[in-house]
Amino acid sequence: xxxxxxxxxxxxxxxxxxxxxxxxxxxxxxxxxxxxxxxxxxxxxxxxxxxxxxxxxxxxxxxxxxxxxxxxxxxxxxxxxxxxxxxxxxxxxxxxxxxxxxxxxxxxxxxxxxxxxxxxxxxxxxxxxxxxxxxxxxxxxxxxxxxxxxxxxxxxxxxxxxxxxxxxxxxxxxxxxxxxxxxxxxxxxxxxxxxxxxxxxxxxxxxxxxxxxxxxxxxxxxxxxxxxxxxxxxxxxxxxxxxxxxxxxxxxxxxxxxxxxxxxxxxxxxxxxxxxxxxxxxxxxxxxxxxxxxxxxxxxxxxxxxxxxxxxxxxxxxxxxxxxxxxxxxxxxxxxxxxxxxxxxxxxxxxxxxxxxxxxxxxxxxxxxxxxxxxxxxxxxxxxxxxxxxxxxxxxxxxxxxxxxxxxxxxxxxxxxxxxxxxxxxxxxxxxxxxxxxxxxxxxxxxxxxxxxxxxxxxxxxxxxxxxxxxxxxxxxxxxxxxxxxxxxxxxxxxxxxxxxxxxxxxxxxxxxxxxxxxxxx
Amino acid sequence: xxxxxxxxxxxxxxxxxxxxxxxxxxxxxxxxxxxxxxxxxxxxxxxxxxxxxxxxxxxxxxxxxxxxxxxxxxxxxxxxxxxxxxxxxxxxxxxxxxxxxxxxxxxxxxxxxxxxxxxxxxxxxxxxxxxxxxxxxxxxxxxxxxxxxxxxxxxxxxxxxxxxxxxxxxxx
Numbered sequence: 001x002x003x004x005x006x007x008x009x010x011x012x013x014x015x016x017x018x019x020x021x022x023x024x025x026x027x028x029x030x031x032x033x034x035x036x037x038x039x040x041x042x043x044x045x046x047x048x049x050x051x052x053x054x055x056x057x058x059x060x061x062x063x064x065x066x067x068x069x070x071x072x073x074x075x076x077x078x079x080x081x082x083x084x085x086x087x088x089x090x091x092x093x094x095x096x097x098x099x100x101x102x103x104x105x106x107x108x109x110x111x112x113x114x115x116x117x118x119x120x121x122x123x124x125x126x127x128x129x130x131x132x133x134x135x136x137x138x139x140x141x142x143x144x145x146x147x148x149x150x151x152x153x154x155x156x157x158x159x160x161x162x163x164x165x166x167x168x169x170x171x172x173x174x175x176x177x178x179x180x181x182x183x184x185x186x187x188x189x190x191x192x193x194x195x196x197x198x199x200x201x202x203x204x205x206x207x208x209x210x211x212x213x214x215x216x217x218x219x220x221x222x223x224x225x226x227x228x229x230x231x232x233x234x235x236x237x238x239x240x241x242x243x244x245x246x247x248x249x250x251x252x253x254x255x256x257x258x259x260x261x262x263x264x265x266x267x268x269x270x271x272x273x274x275x276x277x278x279x280x281x282x283x284x285x286x287x288x289x290x291x292x293x294x295x296x297x298x299x300x301x302x303x304x305x306x307x308x309x310x311x312x313x314x315x316x317x318x319x320x321x322x323x324x325x326x327x328x329x330x331x332x333x334x335x336x337x338x339x340x341x342x343x344x345x346x347x348x349x350x351x352x353x354x355x356x357x358x359x360x361x362x363x364x365x366x367x368x369x370x371x372x373x374x375x376x377x378x379x380x381x382x383x384x385x386x387x388x389x390x391x392x393x394x395x396x397x398x399x400x401x402x403x404x405x406x407x408x409x410x411x412x413x414x415x416x417x418x419x420x421x422x423x424x425x426x427x428x429x430x431x432x433x434x435x436x437x438x439x440x441x442x443x444x445x446x447x448x449x450x451x452x453x454x455x456x457x458x459x460x461x462x463x464x465x466x467x468x469x470x471x472x473x474x475x476x477x478x479x480x481x482x483x484x485x486x487x488x489x490x491x492x493x494x495x496x497x498x499x500x501x502x503x504x505x506x507x508x509x510x511x512x513x514x515x516x517x518x519x520x521x522x
Numbered sequence: 523x524x525x526x527x528x529x530x531x532x533x534x535x536x537x538x539x540x541x542x543x544x545x546x547x548x549x550x551x552x553x554x555x556x557x558x559x560x561x562x563x564x565x566x567x568x569x570x571x572x573x574x575x576x577x578x579x580x581x582x583x584x585x586x587x588x589x590x591x592x593x594x595x596x597x598x599x600x601x602x603x604x605x606x607x608x609x610x611x612x613x614x615x616x617x618x619x620x621x622x623x624x625x626x627x628x629x630x631x632x633x634x635x636x637x638x639x640x641x642x643x644x645x646x647x648x649x650x651x652x653x654x655x656x657x658x659x660x661x662x663x664x665x666x667x668x669x670x671x672x673x674x675x676x677x678x679x680x681x682x683x684x685x686x687x688x689x690x691x692x693x694x
Contacts, residue, residue: 102601102648103625136623212617212625215602 007073022064022075023051031077034086034115036153036201038065041257041352043162048153050089050115054081061085083119090120096131096176097202098148106203108216112151134179140188142208142262143197147179150204156180156196163259163351166190180204191347191357194262198248207246209266214240222454223250223508225441227317227434228264229344229358230365232443234509235260237268237435237454244271244435244455252509255447261347261357271435271455277418278459281428288428293460297467299427301474303410304329307388311380311408312337313401314373314393316362319439320448320498321484322431322464323364323371324491326393326414329468329475336387338380339368340395358444363434367442370497384408393464394431397421414464430461437463438484440506442513449510450503580684583639584657586632587682588675589650596676597651600627604643604652612636613643630672634660641685653682 004015009022012029021044023033036048044065052061056074061082069075076082093112101107134147154171157180161167168188172181182188188196197207219238226233226247233256236248247268249260280296281288304310310330314323316339327337341362348356362368375383381404384390390408394415397405402421405411413425416433436457442448465487469480481487485503492498499513535541561568561576568576578584588596600617612635618628644653657680662668686693 102603103599107601212600212619215606217606218602 005069005071005073007069007071007075009075010077016069019068022053022055022062022067022069022073025069026053026064026075026077033064033077034111034119035065036111036151037155039155039199039258040251041163041259042155042158042199045154045158048089048151050086052082052085052089053077054079086115086119087121090116091125093151094120094124095126095129096148097151098131100149104146104149104203105206105211106149106200106216110203111201132176137182138187139182139205140193142194142266143188144206144208144211145180145182146204146206149202150180151202152178152180153201154180155199155201156205159196159199160188160190160193163195163349164190164192165350166193169196191263192259192261192349194265195249195259198258210246214238214245219245220454222452224435224451224454225363225443225449226260226264227363227441228261228267228361230360230362230444231256231356231358232363232441232445232447232449232510233260233264233355234449235264237271239455242455244268250508254509255443255445255449256355257352259349259352259355261349263344263347263357268435271433273417274458275418276458276461277415277428277430278461279430280460283426288423293462293470296427296429297471297474300412300429300467300471303389303412303427304391304471305332305475307410308333309383309387310335310389310391311384311387312373312391312393313377313380313384313395313397314339314368315395316341316360316364316368317434318364318368318393318464319434319437319451319484320364320367320371320442321439321487321491322393322468323368323373324495325465325468325472325487326391327371327373328478329472330389330391332476333388335372336375336380336383337368337373338375338377339365339373340377341365342396354445360444363443364441366444366446367440367448370442370495371491392422392425394433414467416461429467430459431464431467432457432461436461439463439465440488440503443510445512447510447512448498448501448506450506450508578656578658580656580681581686582656582658583641583654583683583685584680585634585655585660585678586637586643586670586675587653587655587657587678587680588630588672589653589682590676594676596627596630596672597649598627598630598672599625599649599651600630601625601648603646603648607642607646609640609642610636610638612638627672630675632670632675634668634670635665641683644683644685654685655680655682657681 003018005018006015007025009026009029010031014029016025016028023038026033033051035051038044046063046066051064053064054076055062137145139145157169160169168183168186170181171178196205218240222237224235224237226235234250234252236250237244238246247265249258251258279290282291282296282299310333341360343359344361346356346359384404385407388409390411392413406424411425412427413422414429414431415422416431435454438453440448440450472478473480481490489502492501501511505511591597600615602615605613605615612633614631615627616629617625620626641654
């Protein structure tokens with residue numbers, strides 16, 4: 001094992017591959033080296049001097065973010081010498097940093113705040129000097145630059161330069177007058193530029209969309225998957241009082257590293273929609289009457305049992321569980337099943353291979369393929385008027401499609417948003433949207449990834465897999481799962497594409513199940 | 523079995539009430555000629571001058587008051603610390619931004635019925651905006667008047683609590 005290097009960090013012995021930086025080795029030893037300019041997805045310039053650590057036998061402190069470990073290194077991150085250095089760096093950073101934490105959006109998740117609180121000086125020695133002042137600048141559609149708060153870590157500059165490949169930011173001026181400058185002819189309009197807000201360790205680059213909306217400590221954070229496109233970027237849904245207030249990237253080195261695109265970041269308002277179907281509606285005597293689940297499920301079971309040919313029109317945002325169980329509902333007859341895939345333009349992120357905002361704006365296209373949704377949308381739509389039953393699973397129905405739906409012999413809509421276009425259905429069943437349920441998506445590389453419930457479902461809404469499974473139980477006597485985990489386990493044991501996985505196998509970063517399907521149909 | 527009761531024969535001097543009654547009346551009459559100490563509230567009220575004898579303690583924690591800056595606007599920057607620290611969950615705060623880009627509270631309401639008058643809001647406020655007041659006359663004709671909005675909190679004029687004695691901050 002010659003390519004492993006043995007080092008001791010704060011008394012913890014670890015063996016790491018050759019070429020590992022001290023900061024990464026310390027992570028493996030369970031030691032956090034405070035840092036600002038270092039970011040695992042960006043090149044390290046070692047400008048912030050925060051990660052200086054004491055390496056025994058080295059004449060001076062060494063920057064942990066660029067120094068690679070050597071055999072036998074004894075590194076002290078938390079001894080007197082290293083701490084003193086960090087205390088001094090923090091003191092310098094605070095010379096010009098305003099004391100506006102009460103009005104700063106970053107307060108509560110600010111790395112400067114954290115580290116100063118942990119190991120900064122208790123008082124200032126620069127109270128007699130006026131702080132430098134620069135006005136707030138508008139950097140683009142969703143980014144504000146508050147120059148006063150900037151600690152010049154240059155993460156944003158390096159992101160735009162090396163990752164986004166659109167170098168519009170730089171460090172202007174010198175010394176204590178330095179600030180982040182932007183090309184006068186450009187704004188941060190790159191489709192991935194919103195990531196500079198997350199990269200900024202302080203409240204210098206802030207999101208206009210999130211400005212003053214909530215304090216960091218008010219937010220409940222839920223691990224999720226971006227429902228924007230087939231890329232399946234890992235996200236964090238931040239909710240406040242059951243309202244989604246922002247989406248942020250969640251690290252997954254295999255899929256999106258630390259980034260999400262601006263389209264995905266801004267696309268959360270539909271999760272909070274108030275115009276929802278809240279109770280099952282049954283058509284009786286030409287009118288839709290609210291009813292309870294027992295009645296509605298019995299009606300759904302009766303409709304599906306009597307139907308020989310069934311058309312399923314599903315949303316690409318439906319979970320694998322929902323798609324699978326709705327598909328099972330139609331197993332006894334001829335099925336034409338399709339998912340609706342809105343199309344957009346592809347926007348790649350240059351610095352990360354295989355990462356882009358994809359053309360197909362549906363997160364679970366491969367999950368639908370695995371579940372047997374083989375027909376094209378147009379084909380399924382054409383088959384709808386002739387079918388015994390049309391099942392709509394939360395798909396957005398436009399006017400032309402609504403007219404087709406109205407000609408169907410019978411139609412059942414399992415939907416979220418209450419829309420006049422779907423009122424022609426015989427049965428309207430309220431379901432949860434992806435922020436309100438547990439489920440999985442299969443991304444374009446065949447990676448099955450879990451998302452978690454972030455907010456409460458409105459009224460009587462239930463996950464679509466629950467509705468379909470319960471109705472299936474009434475129709476055929478098949479046992480119905482009670483949790484999303486059980487639903488997924490049932491599906492994966494019967495669907496060869498899912499390879500017998502369970503939720504426990506998926507973890508937080510997902511598992512690749514079916515690389516064979518990748519790209520074959522595209 | 524009969525119980526034997528021993529009857530004590532005490533002298534009249536010890537068992538008579540006359541002496542005790544006269545003693546009590548003497549005390550009552552004595553007080554008639556001493557200065558009166560009762561304040562005839564609410565006809566009479568304490569003023570700033572008689573502070574110390576009748577007034578409420580300066581550390582009294584009563585209904586809130588929001589302090590204003592020189593322009594008469596509230597000093598609150600809607601940082602969200604008071605609703606966070608409030609153990610009774612009685613503060614509602616919605617932050618917003620004014621024309622000059624300053625953060626300020628769009629909605630700031632305190633439900634004085636829920637409030638337990640702990641004074642944490644005053645203690646946590648980084649802008650010294652919200653205070654508990656030295657005030658106790660809170661009667662209203664309807665319950666909803668006890669939800670104080672920002673305008674009402676700012677227009678209060680009673681003095682604010684010092685929470686601790688500046689001369690003896692540790693309370694020794």
